[in-house]
Amino acid sequence: MDTRDLRGRVEGSKDAFLEELKEFLRMSSVSAREGDDADFRGCAEWVRQKLEEAGAEARLMETQGHPVVYAEIGEGDRTLLSYGHYDVQPPEPLEQWESNPFEPTVRGGSLFARGVADDKGDVMSRIQALRLYREEVGPLPFKLKFFIEGEEEVGSPNLAPFVRANGELLRADACLWEGSMKDEAGRPMVFCGTKGMAYVELRARGASHDLHSMYGGIAPNPAWRLVQALRTIKDENGEITVDGLMELAEPPSEGDLEALKNIPFDDAALRESWGVDHLDRNLTGEAALREYLLKPTANIAGIHSGYAGPGSKTIVPSEAYVKMDFRLVKGQSPGPVVALIREHLEKRGFDDVEVVDLHGVEAAKTPVDSPVVRTAIEAWEGVGAEAVVYPTVGGSGPTSLIATELGIPTIMTGAVANAGSRIHAPNESVKLDDYFEAISYFAGFFGRFAS
Structure with missing residues (x-):
């Protein structure tokens, strides 16, 4: 027609x-x-x-x-x-x-x-x-x-x-x-298709209330605790290091990889529109496109602790939390992924960091x-x-x-x-x-x- x-x-x-x-x-x-x-x-x-x-x-x-x-x-x-x-x-x-x-x-x-x-x-x-x-x-x-x-x-x-x-x-x-x-x-x-998602919040707690920062050398600091936990989730090369998470991912099909070759991708225009001089890990071209479309991600959507207002307020915060979205591909379901995150942190001594499952959807393809x-x-x-x-x-x-x-x-x-x-x-x-x-x-x- x-x-x-x-x-x-x-x-x-x-x-x-x-x-x-x-x-x-x-x-x-x-x-x-x-x-x-x-x-x-x-x-x-x-x-x-x-x-x-x-x-x-x-x-x-x-x-x-x-x-x-x-x-x-x-x-x-x-x-x-x-x-x-x-x-x-x-x-x-x-x-x-x-x-x-x-x-x-x-x-x-x-x-x-x-x-x-x-x-x-x-x-x-x-x-x-x-x-x-x-x-x-x-x-x-x-x-x-x-x-x-x-x-x-x-x-x-x-x-x-x-x-x-x-x-x-x-x-x-x-x-x-x-x-x-x-x-x-x-x-x-x-x-x-669409990627799946596991949306979680990691929570760390210290004293029952904020403390004067003169106790910074002896009081547990949940902000530092959370930073240390986050360091175990991605390495310095940007690769996700949660035990077992990447192993669940189904590899892209030949058709998927062939489709990538036909997608016009202008990373320079993308950088300009975002106002940045480089993509994460200096990715370019098809490597950036493959990362964007076909691989899982571990993104920090927001992080909060203590005082971040104008002027000075010196405290040891009593709590810290971070919201993260893990974009998933076929083979990775949000429930098992959240369980892997908990197990990963517990194995490394972060059993005090609470993992809250906020929302999840499956990938579709x-x-x-x-x-x-x-x-x-x-x-x-x-x-x-x-x-x-x-x-x-x-x-x-x-x-x-x-x-x-x-x-x-x-x-x-x-x-x-x-x-x-x-x-x-x-x-x-x-x-x-x-x-x-x-x-x-x-x-x-x-x-x-x-x-």
Whole structure:
């Protein structure tokens, strides 16, 4: 199916498509805020109505938190599942926005609003693509299921029980997770997986209260204790040294390694955008890309102890803690990894350092040569673009609930967002041309998936 035939229809409907998206973006569905259930239910109901207008049978399904919007349409032997979320990040700091985050504003060919890139633009482009396909091509020759939650931005606390309770309902041959983006050169990226994560806090304690630092030579100092424990987790070369952790990691496939060769990676541009003169361990090129995409990490996300305010306050702190996220690859599960961290520290005499398991998700992986990846590539060719396939991304998410637990090949594609979209930051935006292209793209994807 050549979606160039559909692009003319998108071109003629731009104003209507844009106004519909703006209506969605005006709903301040910030999941991090409490006491906002009425607004959330209204937003979920709005999405449900839009799916029904597109021809689907849609309903709200209750969870312990915000409702899930579920919809089905089409008939045939094959089934495609589409995941997204209607909640957004808090807009703060408000003073850094150039316009009201919940009053969508067009400037310089881009649309600015909270949630436009993550994930309302992606959700709306798929619904509009469904409507476009049915109006211009006809009935869907396969079953399409929409699964849109309202708590992704707070860690999807109710997603796992929902998926496990509704596994058969969600069963599909492939899944489109929330959308991907375009890179710095404007190339659409197709992501075939996510890393897992073990998010922990290490805690060390000393005296029952802070002490005058004159006791610094004899009082136990939890800050130093924590520093000493951290030294055993990574060596001076940046390699993870937790006993047994790296041995769990499955090696990358030949397809993964081949995909790396086709990924344009400009480490100089990355350094410039970060404002640094080198990457960690002076990594460059394919070695940096392999480290980023295919290897586990042990990252210090935050560390705190004692006094760090203005002026002078000389104390021996009574406690110290550090938050760490371990990004994991296939073969490494968060529960066993946390157990390995505890055992590793205990063996080295740090049994007094508490390891608190805060959160964990499994890694998810779809082979780069799977049929759904090929469909995504061909759909991009249909709108005149050449996609770059990534074997995985460096980040984590609940993708594994679908890809690993239900065994459904899952990818991220769509590219409503771009490298400069400022996701989660003030002045979040998407380029209007990318948004309208995504509508054509998803309509073309539907046509190719049918065959």
